[in-house]
Amino acid sequence: MHELSLAQNILEIVEQHVPREQSRSVKSIKLRLGEMSGIVSDSLEFCFSAIIAETPMSNALLEIERIPFILACRTCKNSFASQAGVVLCPECGGYDTDVVSGTEMQIVEIELRETEPSQC
Numbered sequence: 001m002h003e004l005s006l007a008q009n010i011l012e013i014v015e016q017h018v019p020r021e022q023s024r025s026v027k028s029i030k031l032r033l034g035e036m037s038g039i040v041s042d043s044l045e046f047c048f049s050a051i052i053a054e055t056p057m058s059n060a061l062l063e064i065e066r067i068p069f070i071l072a073c074r075t076c077k078n079s080f081a082s083q084a085g086v087v088l089c090p091e092c093g094g095y096d097t098d099v100v101s102g103t104e105m106q107i108v109e110i111e112l113r114e115t116e117p118s119q120c
């Protein structure tokens with residue numbers, strides 16, 4: 001399962017960035033996910049919540065920002081949002097296009113809860 005190994009990767013990245021004693025305070029993890037990344041966001045969210053359930057991070061939320069698939073035409077310099085798999089430029093009909101966005105998967109922010117003052 002592709003999404004499961006990705007969810008594990010995300011957890012590892014978060015663990016590398018957040019000191020162990022603060023992992024309980026992880027509030028949310030913001031993720032940019034391209035429409036053409038081939039990742040099913042619902043499935044990724046499901047896998048992620050499943051694997052963090054047994055960790056101190058169990059309350060963390062995965063916030064997924066969907067990034068549209070954008071192409072740029074080399075011939076007429078037009079850039080356009082594309083439907084899955086279609087790489088033809090709607091302006092000139094050219095297919096000499098570069099991918100601008102939509103294939104990425106990156107963590108952009110790890111948000112921590114304000115630490116409450118200790119009670120003792």
Ligand SMILES: [Zn+2]
Nearest residue numbers: 073076089092
């Ligand atoms: Zn064009």
